Amino acid sequence: MSYSRSDVASYALDYNGVVADAPTDVRAAFIRRTYLHLGGAVLLFILIEAAIFTLVPTATLDGALGTLFASRFGWLLVVGGFVAVGWVARSWAESDTSPAMQYVGLGLYTVAEAIVFVPLLYIASRVAPSTIPAAGLVTGIVFGGLTAYVLISKADFSGWGHYLWIAGIATIGIVIAAVVFNFALGVWFAGAMVVLASMYILYDTSNVLHRYRTTQHVAAALALFSSVATLFYYVLRIFLAFSRRD
Numbered sequence: 701m702s703y704s705r706s707d708v709a710s711y712a713l714d715y716n717g718v719v720a721d722a723p724t725d726v727r728a729a730f731i732r733r734t735y736l737h738l739g740g741a742v743l744l745f746i747l748i749e750a751a752i753f754t755l756v757p758t759a760t761l762d763g764a765l766g767t768l769f770a771s772r773f774g775w776l777l778v779v780g781g782f783v784a785v786g787w788v789a790r791s792w793a794e795s796d797t798s799p800a801m802q803y804v805g806l807g808l809y810t811v812a813e814a815i816v817f818v819p820l821l822y823i824a825s826r827v828a829p830s831t832i833p834a835a836g837l838v839t840g841i842v843f844g845g846l847t848a849y850v851l852i853s854k855a856d857f858s859g860w861g862h863y864l865w866i867a868g869i870a871t872i873g874i875v876i877a878a879v880v881f882n883f884a885l886g887v888w889f890a891g892a893m894v895v896l897a898s899m900y901i902l903y904d905t906s907n908v909l910h911r912y913r914t915t916q917h918v919a920a921a922l923a924l925f926s927s928v929a930t931l932f933y934y935v936l937r938i939f940l941a942f943s944r945r946d
Contacts, residue, residue, distance in 0.1 A: 720910045730914040731851075737921035741810045742928070748814035749821060765819055776879045778816065783872070785812045786926070794919040802918040809922055813929045824936060828943035835936035842935075843901060843928055850905040857899075857906035864903055867896055890937040897931035 719727055753761075768774045785808065792805030824831050849855070871893070878885050904923045912920045 717914060718910075719908065719912050719914055722914050726914055727909075730912070730917055731908060733917040734908055734912075734920040734924070737806065737918055738924045738928075741806060741921060741925040744807070744810050745814050745817075745925075745929070748811060749817065752814070752818060753821070753825065761818075761822055765822060768819070773879060775819075776876065779875065782812050782816050785809070790919070790922060793922045794916065796915070799918075806918050806922050806925075810925065813925070817929075817933065820933065820936060820940075824940055828940060831936060831939035831943055835932060835939050838935050838939075839928065839932040842898060842931060846898060846901045847905050850902060850909065854909060855902075855906060856910050857903045858911050860899065860903045864896070864900060871896065887938055887941045890934045890941065893934040894931060894938070897927055897934065900927040901931065 719730055722730065768778065789805040789809035789812065792801045792808070795801045795805070821832065850857070874885070874889070877883075901924070904920070904927050907923070908920050
């Protein structure tokens, strides 16, 4: 018996098993949907940033960022708010009861990421505008290479989850300590975060192949977007640090 492409697509949407146990066509459809949603999140992020820097006057951005950084605890409040929003967005994206809520979660997380990026992108656009596309290119190359490795080798990095969680908590602690005790997190910290984000990409991509259910493409896209955004953020910080030394 032969099946049409529409039959396969319908079955892929109805199947709710683990990706690793799914038929080949269903697994391929899940992976395709996941990366299409990741691409949509990246595009939305770019559009939001473009709208902010095109529509908001420079004087307004100067004033807003000046107010934010008037106290060293201002940025800590922003980061804390982002963590809280990220937790809510992830729980919505992983919802099994409402597909609409999954999309709201992904959209909310993307908007939150765009807001958190505004100060860094603003500084980069004023100090060294060329670092933004350069960091984007490096991020794309690293992400593409890591993704290709996992998809081709089918390696399972899901065992890293516990260690990455500990590393993430440690990172939050270091950031809080830097704000409270007023010391700078230099290029070495940014380099360590690039390594951590790369490990998360391996872990998240492995989960796309082995751990998610085939109806969780939105949650999978959110996890990948989070890791890609973190990678881009710290690659850009490294580029900025070296541009200031020239």
